[in-house]
Amino acid sequence: MRYRELGPDKLLASAIGFGGRRLSDPHTETETDESKARAVIDRALELGLTLIDTSDSYADGENEKLFGRLLQGRRHKVVLCTKFGMVRNADGGRTFDGRPEYAAAACEASLKRLATEFIDLYYLHRVDPDVPIEDSVGAMARLKEQGKIRHLGLSEAGPETLRRAAATHPITALQSDYSLWTRDYEADTIPTCMELGIGFIAYYPLGQGFLAGAIRSVDELGSRDGRRRALRFQEENIGLNLDLLLKLRELAEEKGCKVGQLALAWILNRGPGNLAIPGTSQIPHLEDNIAAAEITLGDGDMARIDALFPASGAAAGARHTDSALAKLNR
Numbered sequence: 001m002r003y004r005e006l007g008p009d010k011l012l013a014s015a016i017g018f019g020g021r022r023l024s025d026p027h028t029e030t031e032t033d034e035s036k037a038r039a040v041i042d043r044a045l046e047l048g049l050t051l052i053d054t055s056d057s058y059a060d061g062e063n064e065k066l067f068g069r070l071l072q073g074r075r076h077k078v079v080l081c082t083k084f085g086m087v088r089n090a091d092g093g094r095t096f097d098g099r100p101e102y103a104a105a106a107c108e109a110s111l112k113r114l115a116t117e118f119i120d121l122y123y124l125h126r127v128d129p130d131v132p133i134e135d136s137v138g139a140m141a142r143l144k145e146q147g148k149i150r151h152l153g154l155s156e157a158g159p160e161t162l163r164r165a166a167a168t169h170p171i172t173a174l175q176s177d178y179s180l181w182t183r184d185y186e187a188d189t190i191p192t193c194m195e196l197g198i199g200f201i202a203y204y205p206l207g208q209g210f211l212a213g214a215i216r217s218v219d220e221l222g223s224r225d226g227r228r229r230a231l232r233f234q235e236e237n238i239g240l241n242l243d244l245l246l247k248l249r250e251l252a253e254e255k256g257c258k259v260g261q262l263a264l265a266w267i268l269n270r271g272p273g274n275l276a277i278p279g280t281s282q283i284p285h286l287e288d289n290i291a292a293a294e295i296t297l298g299d300g301d302m303a304r305i306d307a308l309f310p311a312s313g314a315a316a317g318a319r320h321t322d323s324a325l326a327k328l329n330r
Helices: 034-046 058-070 100-114 133-145 161-167 189-196 235-255 259-269 283-294 299-308
Strands: 005-006 012-013 051-053 080-085 087-088 092-095 119-126 150-153 173-177 199-203 274-276
Touching: 005 058, 005 199, 005 274, 012 080, 012 087, 034 058, 034 283, 058 100, 080 100, 087 100, 092 173, 092 199, 100 119, 100 133, 119 173, 133 150, 133 161, 150 161, 173 189, 189 199, 235 259, 235 274, 235 299
Parallel strands: 051 080, 080 119, 119 150, 150 173, 173 199, 199 274
Antiparallel strands: 005 012, 087 092
16 A cells, blocks of 8 residues: 655645545445445455545444444544534425534534544535635634644635635645546645645546446336436446547556456656545455555656546536535535
8 A cells, every 4th residue: 555645734644545435335335344344444454544434424424333343442543533514404404504513513423433533534525605714714723723623624615715714724635525436626626735735635536436337227227226326327328438438448458457446547647745535345446446556657658647537528418417526616
């Protein structure tokens, strides 16, 4: 495993982390098999993975509870990350809450569920448009002063929000949707992270699993799987996206790796402050993901991949609806 330093405070973490949601996610119909989940995390730690990512919103807090149990006795071996600020409504929908008083209450609840005395990296899960980012980050800074968190992060924050946040307190990492078929953030958000020395952590680094090469039809997904509604998986788009994937597979075969590994290696090679947090419940997939950190891509390799998946967008279908996109990168 390779390791990288994040942010002005140089938090050291594995280049490939673990997106924990996949271990208990009703939206992908993943039933929590705790013995299987434990075996996955056992193997991850054995291979040198240190970054574990969860959220209080994943399975309504059950994912945090799961990791509280899985990490018992070895909490010191990981960089444990969680998030707050995404709140479920009575109708089942989500709203954002970045109020200082909510940050404090949410942190206490996460600490209890995770069975830990502190959180290594605490994220505001989404920017609350009704609360100045200075207030949200100020509350997080106070949690740090109290020893409850050690580093501050944001998720899906845009360039100006990042600047205002960093002026309030150093920000260790930004976590956003980033992959070969989602490169929007290269226009201004990632350059802002580089300018401010903020680490960039890619969630959905395999395009919700598509870039790993296993999904060829929406019919392969479970009836409750949220990807059934994703525009890029729809019949009118998935065929075109599969054509792109086959071309990427050809490049992967030339490099002697799997297509998903090439997609992860591309992210890491885009910048020294980039990390990726793919999620999986399968040990073979975990091993493939971790091995991607060892793949070196030269300028020629990167140019060929960029030509296939240009920053302007090669994938067929938008990544989200317009209303959903308006809540991201702001």
